[in-house]
Amino acid sequence: xxxxHIAVAAFASSAVxxxxxxxxxxxxxxxASPTTVAPAETVATTQVPAPNSAAGIAxxxxxxxxxxxxxxxMGRMIYVWGWPLVNHYNRAxxxxxxxxxxxxxxxxxxxxxxxxxxxxxxxxxxxxFVTCPNQDTVYGAGxxxxxxxxxxxxxxxxxxxxxxxxxxxxRTESFCSIGQQYGSKPGxxxxxxxxxxxxxPKGITATCRSSTDLVAVLPRIFMDDxxxxxxxxxxxxxxxxxxxLDQFDGKMKVKDWSKTPVFPAPKVEGPGEMKFVLPEKFFDxxxxxxxxxxxxxxxxxxxxxxxxxxxxxxxxxxxKEQLTRIAVATEKDVIAPLFEFRNNGRPVGNGWTSPPxxxxxxxxxxxxxxxxxxxxxxxxxxxxxxxxxxVDASGTRLNGASGSAxxxxxxxxxxxxxxxxxxxxxxxxHHLFEPNSLNRFxxxxxxxxxxxxxxxxxxxxxxxxxxxxxxxxxWLPAPADEFSLYIRAYWPEAAITEGRWTPPAVTRVR
Numbered sequence: 347x348x349x350x351h352i353a354v355a356a357f358a359s360s361a362v363x364x365x366x367x368x369x370x371x372x373x374x375x376x377x378a379s380p381t382t383v384a385p386a387e388t389v390a391t392t393q394v395p396a397p398n399s400a401a402g403i404a405x406x407x408x409x410x411x412x413x414x415x416x417x418x419x420m421g422r423m424i425y426v427w428g429w430p431l432v433n434h435y436n437r438a439x440x441x442x443x444x445x446x447x448x449x450x451x452x453x454x455x456x457x458x459x460x461x462x463x464x465x466x467x468x469x470x471x472x473x474x475f476v477t478c479p480n481q482d483t484v485y486g487a488g489x490x491x492x493x494x495x496x497x498x499x500x501x502x503x504x505x506x507x508x509x510x511x512x513x514x515x516x517r518t519e520s521f522c523s524i525g526q527q528y529g530s531k532p533g534x535x536x537x538x539x540x541x542x543x544x545x546x547p548k549g550i551t552a553t554c555r556s557s558t559d560l561v562a563v564l565p566r567i568f569m570d571d572x573x574x575x576x577x578x579x580x581x582x583x584x585x586x587x588x589x590x591l592d593q594f595d596g597k598m599k600v601k602d603w604s605k606t607p608v609f610p611a612p613k614v615e616g617p618g619e620m621k622f623v624l625p626e627k628f629f630d631x632x633x634x635x636x637x638x639x640x641x642x643x644x645x646x647x648x649x650x651x652x653x654x655x656x657x658x659x660x661x662x663x664x665x666k667e668q669l670t671r672i673a674v675a676t677e678k679d680v681i682a683p684l685f686e687f688r689n690n691g692r693p694v695g696n697g698w699t700s701p702p703x704x705x706x707x708x709x710x711x712x713x714x715x716x717x718x719x720x721x722x723x724x725x726x727x728x729x730x731x732x733x734x735x736x737v738d739a740s741g742t743r744l745n746g747a748s749g750s751a752x753x754x755x756x757x758x759x760x761x762x763x764x765x766x767x768x769x770x771x772x773x774x775x776h777h778l779f780e781p782n783s784l785n786r787f788x789x790x791x792x793x794x795x796x797x798x799x800x801x802x803x804x805x806x807x808x809x810x811x812x813x814x815x816x817x818x819x820x821w822l823p824a825p826a827d828e829f830s831l832y833i834r835a836y837w838p839e840a841a842i843t844e845g846r847w848t849p850p851a852v853t854r855v856r
Contacts, residue, residue, distance in 0.1 A: 400644060406650070410654070421673070425673050427648065428632050428636075429623055429681060430718035432622075432631055433622045434516050438562070440622070444456060447463035450609050451612075452608040461588055462563055462587075464603040466576075466579075466583055472781075480566075481779075481788045482769045482792055486566075491560055496537060496591040497563075498534050498588065498590075499511065499535050499587075500587050500599065501535060502532055502582050508526050509566065510525035510729050519705055527729060535554065536554070537563070540555065542555075619778065625677040632656065642709070644709070686720070695849060697851070699733070699735070702727055703727065704725060730834055730835065731842050733833040734831065740854070744828060744831065747827055750809065752808040753805050753807060753853050755803055758798075769790030770806060770831060771833075773787075775827060777830065788822070789822055804820075806820050806822055807822065
């Protein structure tokens with residue numbers, strides 16, 4: 347009985363509460379006194395305006411306590427996200443003080459801002475500045491600061507020859523489409539930064555605007571592996587020149603790239619690529635990098651979170667020490683495994699993987715970082731599709747030791763379907779070229795002496811020792827150690843971009 351009284355009392359209290367508030371679902375009683383409920387128009391209300399963008403939403407307030415677990419979680423995420431940005435920045439800084447365009451160690455094109463450097467032949471094997479270079483094209487390279495110094499790059503008349511100029515911003519995203527597949531005309535192309543507000547002079551063919559000030563400019567021009575084609579390409583390459591906008595006069599400039607100076611090769615610790623991200627310094631370098639790379643729409647919260655961690659570390663040495671430990675651990679646990687091609691992109695058959703969104707990463711921080719770690723500066727997928735493997739058909743790691751030998755067979759008419767050209771390149775376990783007796787590191791369209799089988803198929807022999815004089819034209823020399831294979835499909839056809847073409851298995855024959 348007592349419980350009934352309690353329930354009735356509770357109901358009565360609820361009724362009183364309901365009558366003390368204006369309800370929108372039940373009309374007020376007509377018997378009620380007009381003074382019982384205040385008119386709706388006299389109630390003070392303020393509508394909180396919805397933010398127009400993510401920039402209008404506040405982040406973590408300064409001074410908020412951060413637990414070690416929170417710092418661990420966010421620190422790892424920020425390290426993975428920021429790794430490619432710091433990598434790109436430090437590559438540019440390593441070349442910023444060069445006196446003029448030239449070649450590091452005589453093999454690598456390098457230049458200060460406001461210029462590029464071009465090679466006149468394939469890149470040589472003994473460079474460690476960048477992993478996974480090709481031996482299909484003549485390279486050029488240079489880093490630019492486009493807000494402070496817009497530049498003009500020349501495109502000569504390449505005729506039917508394949509060429510593509512990659513323009514990569516600080517996120518390694520391509521921001522300009524210049525190449526044979528775009529029908530780009532010979533002329534002068536202006537590259538400007540996000541804040542540049544100058545006038546475009548008469549005579550400029552087209553203008554490309556980057557989303558960041560710091561960019562990499564990387565021309566690639568196809569060349570057959572013959573003396574005759576080298577002689578044809580060199581005068582064209584000499585017209586691939588880049589210079590500040592204030593030097594533009596509407597006339598095609600020519601530079602003999604075979605006579606550029608040789609600079610001492612940078613010192614590289616260890617057998618692999620030169621290290622451009624040092625985890626011990628990462629969180630010291632990140633603030634400067636972030637200032638030059640404004641957030642994409644939707645990244646404002648990520649930037650605010652990163653800044654709150656950096657601010658906390660600046661005030662508390664213990665947080666700074668923890669962030670450094672996190673960077674070292676994340677480099678080992680998260681970044682290092684991304685160097686393996688099996689962890690880059692998505693499976694495309696027979697043990698091969700391929701990222702479908704190269705240079706179009708967007709918010710795909712995983713793939714951007716994986717490619718920056720293993721083979722930075724991918725072209726866009728419609729320009730070049732990259733397909734790679736570390737394993738044979740059984741899933742076993744490729745290794746040229748102990749007399750191991752492999753074959754890669756393309757059935758008749760089943761070489762990579764392209765409108766440009768294709769190649770199969772071999773890299774050692776550091777993703778660099780391994781010196782060999784033929785000085786051969788890749789085969790494909792550029793090779794005019796490849797032999798087809800009686801059925802029209804193409805078999806390539808991948809092994810450390812020569813397969814014999816009769817097969818040597820199709821031999822791709824491998825180190826007596828672990829290695830990887832890498833297909834490049836330049837100007838790929840829809841069968842590749844839509845996933846309908848499957849790369850052949852790498853078959854171990856002994």
